[in-house]
Every structure is written in C-alpha cells, then in structure tokens.
Amino acid sequence: MDNLLFKNLEPTEGFYAPEKDGLGAFIWTGGRFALKSPGRDRFLLIRACYYGNDGRLSVRAGNGAVSELELSYGWNTYVLEFGQAETLELELDRVIPVEGDGRALGLMLRSIEAFSDAERFDRLDTQMKNKALNEREFLSGKTRLESYPTRLRIDVEDRCNMAPRCVYCDWDNHKAEEAKSRFFFTPQSFADLGMFFTCAEEVVDCSIGEPFLKNDIFDIIDRALGSDKSFDLVSNGLLLDEDMQKRLCGKEITLAVSLDASNEESYKRLRGEGFGCVVENLRLLCERKKAHNDLPVVNAAFIAMRSNIEEFPDYVRLVKEIGVDNVMLRALSENLERLGLGSDNFNYGEELLSADELSEFVVRAGELAGESGVGLINGWSFGDVEMAGSGPLCREPWDSVYLFKRGVLPCCFTVSPVTHINTTDDGSLHDIAREAFNSEEMREIRTALAQRRLPEWCLKNRGCPIVKKIERKELSR
Numbered sequence: 001m002d003n004l005l006f007k008n009l010e011p012t013e014g015f016y017a018p019e020k021d022g023l024g025a026f027i028w029t030g031g032r033f034a035l036k037s038p039g040r041d042r043f044l045l046i047r048a049c050y051y052g053n054d055g056r057l058s059v060r061a062g063n064g065a066v067s068e069l070e071l072s073y074g075w076n077t078y079v080l081e082f083g084q085a086e087t088l089e090l091e092l093d094r095v096i097p098v099e100g101d102g103r104a105l106g107l108m109l110r111s112i113e114a115f116s117d118a119e120r121f122d123r124l125d126t127q128m129k130n131k132a133l134n135e136r137e138f139l140s141g142k143t144r145l146e147s148y149p150t151r152l153r154i155d156v157e158d159r160c161n162m163a164p165r166c167v168y169c170d171w172d173n174h175k176a177e178e179a180k181s182r183f184f185f186t187p188q189s190f191a192d193l194g195m196f197f198t199c200a201e202e203v204v205d206c207s208i209g210e211p212f213l214k215n216d217i218f219d220i221i222d223r224a225l226g227s228d229k230s231f232d233l234v235s236n237g238l239l240l241d242e243d244m245q246k247r248l249c250g251k252e253i254t255l256a257v258s259l260d261a262s263n264e265e266s267y268k269r270l271r272g273e274g275f276g277c278v279v280e281n282l283r284l285l286c287e288r289k290k291a292h293n294d295l296p297v298v299n300a301a302f303i304a305m306r307s308n309i310e311e312f313p314d315y316v317r318l319v320k321e322i323g324v325d326n327v328m329l330r331a332l333s334e335n336l337e338r339l340g341l342g343s344d345n346f347n348y349g350e351e352l353l354s355a356d357e358l359s360e361f362v363v364r365a366g367e368l369a370g371e372s373g374v375g376l377i378n379g380w381s382f383g384d385v386e387m388a389g390s391g392p393l394c395r396e397p398w399d400s401v402y403l404f405k406r407g408v409l410p411c412c413f414t415v416s417p418v419t420h421i422n423t424t425d426d427g428s429l430h431d432i433a434r435e436a437f438n439s440e441e442m443r444e445i446r447t448a449l450a451q452r453r454l455p456e457w458c459l460k461n462r463g464c465p466i467v468k469k470i471e472r473k474e475l476s477r
Helices: 118-140 169-178 186-190 217-226 242-248 265-268 277-290 309-322 355-372 385-389 426-437 440-450 465-476
Strands: 010-015 019-021 024-035 041-060 066-081 087-092 108-115 151-154 203-204 228-236 253-258 297-304 327-329 375-378 400-404 407-409
Touching: 019 151, 041 118, 066 118, 186 217, 186 327, 186 426, 217 228, 242 277, 265 277, 277 297, 277 309, 297 309, 297 355, 309 327, 309 400, 327 355, 355 465, 400 426, 407 426
Parallel strands: 151 203, 151 400, 203 228, 228 253, 253 297, 297 327, 327 375
Antiparallel strands: 010 024, 019 024, 024 087, 024 108, 041 066, 041 087, 041 108, 400 407
C-alpha cells in the first residue's frame, strides 16, 4: 500500500482500500487493525480523523506493552510510546457510524509512522496536549487562553509581480499598514516565535504578494515541514517555471493558484496578462508531480463574482483538463472600505454576490465539480459547524493567530491589526504575539462569540461568511 500513508509500517489486517479527498490520500481502518513495525522504533505517530466526540484507541505491541490514546472529534495528530516491537495491534473502544457509508469504519488515517527520535516525540507530544487544551478552552468559551493557537498564519512576501494589480486587490490599504512595520518574516522567525511555532499544526502563508519572489521561501517551507507542520501557500502561478516545479514536487504541501477565469479575456479583465502562462505552468506541474507521490496538492482558486459565475462550467472543464486536485471557492470581501476598488469595467460593489446568491451558486458548483471528478473546497462553508452548535460562533480567535507584516490580526477576514509589530529583536516576536493573542480586544471578541453574538470587530469586517449568514437569518425574520 501507499508508503505516504504507512511510512515505514506494513499493514497486515483491518484496512480498506486507499481513497483520496481534497487534502490527499487517506485510508479507513476497521474497529481493529494491525501493522508490522521495523522493530527498532519506540514511538508511534498517527494522523487521523475520528467521528466520535471522544473515544479510546488501545495499542498492543508484540513486546507486551499496552498503551492507550484518548481520541477527539475530527482530524488530529497523536503520538505514543510503545517500546520496540515488531507487531502492533490497535483497537477502538467504539466504532461511530458514518452517514451514507454502510461499512464498519474506525479511523480515517492520513498517515501512521513509527519513529525513534525522542526530541521529535517531545515536540509532537507538546503539540498534541496543547491542541487538547485549546479545544477545551474554546468549548468553555474561555477568553484569556493558557493554550497556544494550533494554526499559524504568516505573510512571507510583500512584493507582487503583477502590474497593474488585480482589480479586486486592496493593495494600497495593505501596503499602507505594512509600511508602519520593520518586520519581515524569515526562517529565523519560526524560532523567535517559540511556543507559537512549536504548538502549531498548520502554517499557512497569507501574503498580499507573491511568495515565490522570496529568495528563502523554500527554507521557510522546509523548516515547517521538518517540524511536522503542514504548509499551505497561494501563488499567482506566473513564476511556476520548470525549476520551481522541480523544487515543489514531492513536498507535502498544498499550493493554491489564483485563476478566477476560464479564458484569456476574462482573466485579463480581472487579473491582467499571463493567462496562458499560468495555465501551462499548472498543467506541467500537475503532470510532473505524478512521479513524486502526486505531491504537492495543487488547487485552483476561483473567486465567485457576478461577472464570472456563469463561466464556472467552463472553468471546471479547464482545471479538470489541467489536472488540479481541487477547486477552491472564495467570495469577494464585503468590507465597506473596499467598495471603491475596481476599474472602468469592474465595479466592486456591483460584483458582490448576496448570501443567498452565494449559497445557490455553491450548490451548483458542487454538482458540476462532482460530475467532473474534481474536488471542491467551499470557502463559503466557513463557520457552519460552529453556527450549528451550542459553543462559540467562531473558533478563529481561539485556534488561529495571524502574524503579518502589517500586524497581529484576530482572523482571516479583518483588515486592521490588533497591534503592529514594531521590532524584530530576537525573542521579542513571541512576546508581541502572546500579548496580542490575549489582548483586551481579543478577549472582547471571544466574550461576544462565546455568548453567540457578533462583536463590534466582526460587524466592521463584513467579508466573513458567518456575519453574512447571520445577517441573512435576521433579515428573513
């Protein structure tokens, strides 16, 4: 079976056939499953999704050692020590039925691996315990957090190679904020972040710029991957030449390329010149990565707006032919200060889709993607799980930190920072981030969300799907 799933372990029983979703390959286990180990490793690393709110996984090693893991709902990383043994038997205390699937499904495994590095075990154990604490603090609505966020959002590059800018890019406002800071993200910044980096499971580059302009971008990527983090980034695709493709192939990262159009004319109106170049770069990358465990995961981004939603069927056909893994659906931001953006043939305000229009489009988009066999990542679904629950309305202020050149931000839809970053002295980055993460503004945001109401900060940042959906519900009353 796939060595990306099992690394250095050999499955012996209790597994279904490998499958694939928008994040890559995975495999379902039954309630009981077994593997062979190299026999020289002491620790086990499991990346898996469990559908129960709580559960237990017992691990019996051939050397007689018995260990037990407490499982949490959703995707998580788990580590345990089992001692050196050549066989491992694992069993769930209960199997949770999966809606729409009649099989007896246990864990949805992304990867499982035996290893012997004690330092790595300590790091992963710290990460696992921090995530459990962060989840408890979220569910209880705690406002001053002892835990660290599990998602680290950064911006690595403030330059862009597209001129003129994309018609919907708020370039001037972002650059005015960035000008207030002397901070630049480097590979050393991870070390300066201390526990913010140690405890993070994900690192995502959210640059208002082109990350592949940065000379040390692969040093940043490799430091994240080498510390057992996932790494996501977004590119305009113009720099994905043969050399860049070769450097990307085989890396366990997710790369999204902004396309937004199905043809050269539409692309030129929205983004400028380069449609043919981006399409060809994407096509070659998707072909080349097949020989490298089909990595990286490559997504094509589509910002839904009034003038391009009718070409979405052609867009799906195009990206299917190119060979991308998924389409990422996004929407224009509805921040009021952005409504003046655009050009003579692009009125930003008129391009915005209402909440109802977006919901209707997402349904049609899902049907089209499903028929074509292309995965769909729906950005409009942001917050749906929390809105349907009884806890805080949004988990972003608990499990994410946005550490950008323009400052520390509370979420992905806001424009203004909680605080600016005015120093780059070694070690200070952790303190700045920690103070911002538990600042008065962040505590006020958490308080309101825990009471299932929208704080003033959110009401000022109207690009958020949660805000738009709640406003739609209130209007419908």
